[in-house]
Amino acid sequence: MNKRKMEFYVGLFVIIGLLCAGYLFVVLGEINFIKDKRYPVHAFFTSVSGLKTGASVEMAGVEIGTVSNVSIDKERLLAKVEFSIDKNIKLSDDIIASVKTSGIIGQKYIDILPGGSDIMLEPGEEIELTESSLDLESLVRKFIFNKDEK
Amino acid sequence: MTVPLIQFIDIMKSFGTDHVLKGVNLSIYKGEIIAIIGKSGTGKSVLLKHIIGLVQQDSGQILINGVPLHQLSVEEKISFQKELSYMFQDNALFDFMTIYDNIALPLVENSNFPKNQVKEKVFTRMKQLGLTGTEKKFPAQLSGGMRKRVALARALVTDPKIVLFDEPTTGLDPVRKKDVHSMIQEYQEKFEFTAVIVTHDIPQIFDLVQRIAMLDDGIIKFEGSKEDIFDSHSKILDTFVGGEDV
Amino acid sequence: MLVKLIEKVGSKIIKLLESIGRIVIFFWTGVMNIFIAPVQFAKIIDHTWFIGSKSIFVIILTGLFTGMVLGLQGYYSLLQFGSEAALGSAVSLTLIRELGPVFTAIMVTARAGSAMAAEIGVMRISEQIDALKTMHINPVRFLFTPRIIASIISFPLLTALFNVVGIIGGFISGSIMLGLNRYVYMDTVIKSIQMQDISGGFYKSFVFAVVVTTTCCYRGFYTHLYSGFGARGVSLSTTNAVVQSCIFIFIFDYIITFFLV
Numbered sequence: 001m002n003k004r005k006m007e008f009y010v011g012l013f014v015i016i017g018l019l020c021a022g023y024l025f026v027v028l029g030e031i032n033f034i035k036d037k038r039y040p041v042h043a044f045f046t047s048v049s050g051l052k053t054g055a056s057v058e059m060a061g062v063e064i065g066t067v068s069n070v071s072i073d074k075e076r077l078l079a080k081v082e083f084s085i086d087k088n089i090k091l092s093d094d095i096i097a098s099v100k101t102s103g104i105i106g107q108k109y110i111d112i113l114p115g116g117s118d119i120m121l122e123p124g125e126e127i128e129l130t131e132s133s134l135d136l137e138s139l140v141r142k143f144i145f146n147k148d149e150k
Numbered sequence: 151m152t153v154p155l156i157q158f159i160d161i162m163k164s165f166g167t168d169h170v171l172k173g174v175n176l177s178i179y180k181g182e183i184i185a186i187i188g189k190s191g192t193g194k195s196v197l198l199k200h201i202i203g204l205v206q207q208d209s210g211q212i213l214i215n216g217v218p219l220h221q222l223s224v225e226e227k228i229s230f231q232k233e234l235s236y237m238f239q240d241n242a243l244f245d246f247m248t249i250y251d252n253i254a255l256p257l258v259e260n261s262n263f264p265k266n267q268v269k270e271k272v273f274t275r276m277k278q279l280g281l282t283g284t285e286k287k288f289p290a291q292l293s294g295g296m297r298k299r300v301a302l303a304r305a306l307v308t309d310p311k312i313v314l315f316d317e318p319t320t321g322l323d324p325v326r327k328k329d330v331h332s333m334i335q336e337y338q339e340k341f342e343f344t345a346v347i348v349t350h351d352i353p354q355i356f357d358l359v360q361r362i363a364m365l366d367d368g369i370i371k372f373e374g375s376k377e378d379i380f381d382s383h384s385k386i387l388d389t390f391v392g393g394e395d396v
Numbered sequence: 397m398l399v400k401l402i403e404k405v406g407s408k409i410i411k412l413l414e415s416i417g418r419i420v421i422f423f424w425t426g427v428m429n430i431f432i433a434p435v436q437f438a439k440i441i442d443h444t445w446f447i448g449s450k451s452i453f454v455i456i457l458t459g460l461f462t463g464m465v466l467g468l469q470g471y472y473s474l475l476q477f478g479s480e481a482a483l484g485s486a487v488s489l490t491l492i493r494e495l496g497p498v499f500t501a502i503m504v505t506a507r508a509g510s511a512m513a514a515e516i517g518v519m520r521i522s523e524q525i526d527a528l529k530t531m532h533i534n535p536v537r538f539l540f541t542p543r544i545i546a547s548i549i550s551f552p553l554l555t556a557l558f559n560v561v562g563i564i565g566g567f568i569s570g571s572i573m574l575g576l577n578r579y580v581y582m583d584t585v586i587k588s589i590q591m592q593d594i595s596g597g598f599y600k601s602f603v604f605a606v607v608v609t610t611t612c613c614y615r616g617f618y619t620h621l622y623s624g625f626g627a628r629g630v631s632l633s634t635t636n637a638v639v640q641s642c643i644f645i646f647i648f649d650y651i652i653t654f655f656l657v
Contacts, residue, residue, distance in 0.1 A: 006445045013449040017553020020560040021598075024492070028589040054590040107485070107588065204526050232532060242527035246515070256531040259538075308531075 038065060038084040043097045043127035048079040050133060051099055051108040057083050059112040064089045067110060083110065083127075091127070092117040098131030108133060153216045155180040155312070155344055156201055161210035163196060170196050172368030173210065183338055183345040185355050188365035194348040195239060197365065198314045201346070202236050232260075235310035239317045239348075241301040243289040249276075250285035253304045260308075275303040279333070294321045302330065306337060315347040327351060331358050422617065423610050426540035439542035440549075447508040447543075448550030452557065454503055459558035462495055463487060463565020470566070471574050484581040485588030487566030488559075492589060492597045496559040498649055501604035504547075504554060505641040509612040512543060513637035516616030517623075517630035525617070540613045544606065551605035552598050559597070596656045603652060607644045612637040 048070060057065040065085035073080040085091065094115030101108055121127070154177035163171040170193035178184055186194050199205040200212060212219045214230055222230065243252050250272060251258075257268045276282055279299040289297055298321060305313060315334070319327040331351075335358050338345055349355050356362075356376045364372040372379070470486040516539055519525050528535040563585060571578040615622070615637035616630075623632035 006449075007441060009449040010441050010445045013444070013452060014549070014553065016452065017448070017550075017556055020556035021553065023560055024556055024589075024594050025591075028488070028492075028586055029591040029594045052590070053592075056587060107482075199526075202530050204529060228532070234530070236527070236530040238523050238527055240522055242523040244519070244524055244527075255533070259531065259533045 038086055039123035040068065040082055040084055041091065041121055041123070041125055041127055042080060042082045043130050044073060044076060044078040044080055045097075045099060045130050045132045046078060047132040048081055048099055048108070050101070051081065051110070055107060055109050057085065057097075057110040057112060059089070059114060064112070081110070091121045093119045093121055093125075094129065095121075095127060096129040096131060097127045099133035101133070152179060154178055154213070155215060157213040157216075158197070158200070159211045159213065161197070161200060161207045161212070163193070163200070163205065163208050169368060171207075174365070174368070174370055176363055176370050176373060178344065178346060180344055181342050182361060183334070183347065183359045184361045184363060185347045185349055185359040186363050186365055187349060187352060187355075190350075192365050193368065194365050195316050198236070198316055198346060198348060201312075201314060202234055203231060232308075233311035234314065235305040235308060235312070236314045237301050237305040237316060237318055239320065241289070241297045243297060243300055243304075245289055247288075248285060249281065249287050249289065249292070249300055252289065252300060253307055256304065256308050271307055272303075275307050279303050280329075295323065295326050298322060299326075299330075302333070309341060310343060311341075312344045312346070315345060315349075317348055317350065319349065319351055327354065331355070334358060418618065419610070419614055422536060422540070422614050425534070425536040426544055426610070426613075429534065429537040429541040430545060432537070436538075436542045440545050443543050443546035444549055446511070447504060447546050448554060451504055451507055451550070451554055454507060455500060455554050455558050456561050458499060458503055459496075459561035460565040460568075462499060462558075463491065463562030463567075464569040466490055466495075466562070467566035467569035467574070471570055471576065480576060481580050482584055482588075483566065483570045483576055484584030487570070488563050488585040488589055489593060491559050491562040491566075492593050494649070494653075496555050496562065497597050497600035497604060498645060500555045500558045500601060501551065501608055501645045502642055504551065505608050505612070505638055505645070508547075509608050509641050510634050510638050512609070512612040513616040513634045514630055516613055517619040517633045520617060520619045521625050521629060536617070539617070540609075543613055544609045547605040547609040548602065551601040551608075555597060555601040592656070596652075599656070600649060600652050603648055604645055607648055608641045611641045611644055615640070 051067065051070055053067055053070055055067045056063045057067065065083050067081055068084045069080075069082040071080050071082075072078075081097075083097075091112070092115040094117040096113040096115070098111050098113070099108055100111045156178040158174050158176045161171050161174040162169075174197060176197075186197065188194050196205055200207055214222065219227070244255070247255070253275060254268050254272045257263055257271060263271070273282075273285075276285065279302060281296065281299055281303060284292060284296065284300075289300065292300065298318065302318060305315075313334075318334070319330050322330060331354065334345060334347070337343065347355065347359065356379075359376065361373070361375055362379055363370050466487045467483065470483050470490075471480055474480045474482055474486065516525075519539070525535045525539075528538055567578070567581055570576045571581050615633045619625075619629050619633040623629040623636065
């Protein structure tokens with residue numbers, strides 16, 4: 001093998017590999033090169049079962065941000081969900097955040113119902129009105145239980 | 151009597167239940183050419199490998215200039231071993247490297263010679279051994295005899311003080327054999343290195359060497375000058391040198 | 397009788413400990429030599445060419461078909477739940493988290509790992525490794541260090557290639573052949589993949605690179621101790637290297653997944 005040729009193929013390989021890795025990281029992993037495009041808010045839920053970091057936050061079915069962290073609040077024993085919302089979307093302080101499912105076994109996402117207040121949320125503030133995730137199992141149980149009672 | 155450069159004292163070595171060396175005593179003096187002869191499989195190569203540290207003895211001692219090898223400091227050991235060069239029976243050339251790279255390897259990896267100096271040294275050796283024109287080939291593309299000469303070139307390229315030859319001429323035609331022998335002699339006179347040659351080339355080797363040692367049954371059966379060999383009346387030696395069946 | 401049994405157990409344990417010690421020293425020597433100048437550029441390029449560049453075709457082929465079969469299987473499985481729209485996320489998550497790193501590592505083991513074991517094994521039995529020692533060249537540095545660097549470069553890049561080609565394969569069978577909406581496919585791919593999935597996949601391929609190269613080089617390097625001399629010895633150590641590398645890939649895959657989740 002010619003040394004030049006070998007170096008060419010190694011270079012080609014590394015470039016192809018880096019392009020693929022770059023595609024994965026940038027397009028799919030969504031590295032934010034400019035982080036200031038979004039601002040944080042958070043909310044407390046009684047249950048966010050199935051909600052994962054990176055899930056989308058939608059308003060009227062349009063994505064306006066993502067879930068940046070899901071953790072448990074140790075004092076209130078509630079799920080604390082942090083969002084990062086697009087800078088150009090202003091949220092009022094009476095919006096309702098609810099955990100929804102796309103499709104019957106689909107992914108969980110956060111739906112935001114717009115409010116009418118004039119007071120806007122500042123970065124880092126809390127969304128006070130929340131609706132927890134719909135528990136399919138308890139719904140089904142309720143349905144069967146009611147049926148028995150009749 | 152001078153202190154021997156390398157001295158084996160009661161070297162014993164076994165591989166499993168196979169007792170190869172059963173107490174070898176042998177002295178090698180500075181500047182001499184000594185041949186170790188003996189039947190195949192009697193441990194001649196193993197004995198050589200003790201010097202270079204590829205094999206550790208089970209018991210006994212190896213003295214370097216009168217000092218046991220294991221008592222030398224690390225630096226002393228390294229500087230002693232750097233003066234050594236070993237030519238393997240099966241050449242042990244690197245198949246994935248060209249002939250040039252093979253010969254240049256010990257220089258490239260261990261010394262700070264500039265590139266053109268390495269090149270000069272390698273080409274000098276190649277010319278002396280009739281290898282000119284093969285530098286870009288791979289070992290597998292050469293004949294057995296040529297590979298042997300490449301191995302020889304690699305062993306000599308570092309200008310060693312002690313060269314251990316493990317059957318340097320096996321597989322060569324009589325003319326090449328003579329070439330190798332005369333080359334060893336020529337270099338030995340030029341650089342005054344000490345040469346230990348394991349060989350089967352009897353009696354051709356007698357023209358080359360000052361002393362001969364015969365290894366048989368795990369011990370040195372005979373050690374002396376080539377004149378002594380004809381004076382001695384050891385039966386086993388006679389049969390071996392004469393080539394008759396025992 | 398009992399004494400003999402205990403002796404046998406003892407000798408097995410001693411042998412095992414010796415092996416562990418040997419492999420640790422081997423690995424450590426190789427890794428430490430990465431940081432000792434001079435860097436062996438020519439050899440690293442040589443091995444990267446062999447491990448990486450020459451594997452591109454195999455990786456594209458296996459990646460494409462893996463992705464296609466995932467698309468096919470996933471489509472019909474998801475159809476039963478009426479959520480075939482999630483095909484993109486099913487294919488891409490499976491590939492990026494699991495199959496990409498594991499299949500790449502196995503393919504490279506088959507292609508390059510076996511060659512490493514065989515080549516170093518032949519060097520051992522034809523005394524080339526001894527020859528290196530007589531020239532004061534550290535054989536572990538000379539043989540193992542450039543290979544492990546080349547593997548650490550190649551494995552993650554090949555894994556990335558496998559993932560991308562696999563996602564395209566899923567697209568081919570899901571969208572082009574089975575008629576799933578192509579925007580839905582790509583959208584679910586982009587939405588469901590998180591940074592931690594991708595970085596997790598890359599951690600895996602990094603660990604596999606180290607494990608496979610160490611296993612294969614070690615087996616080849618100590619051919620004379622474990623498998624004996626001659627062509628039989630080399631073939632045995634090559635087989636062992638490939639089988640053990642594959643086993644280690646699966647074991648380490650589980651361990652890493654366990655810690656990542």
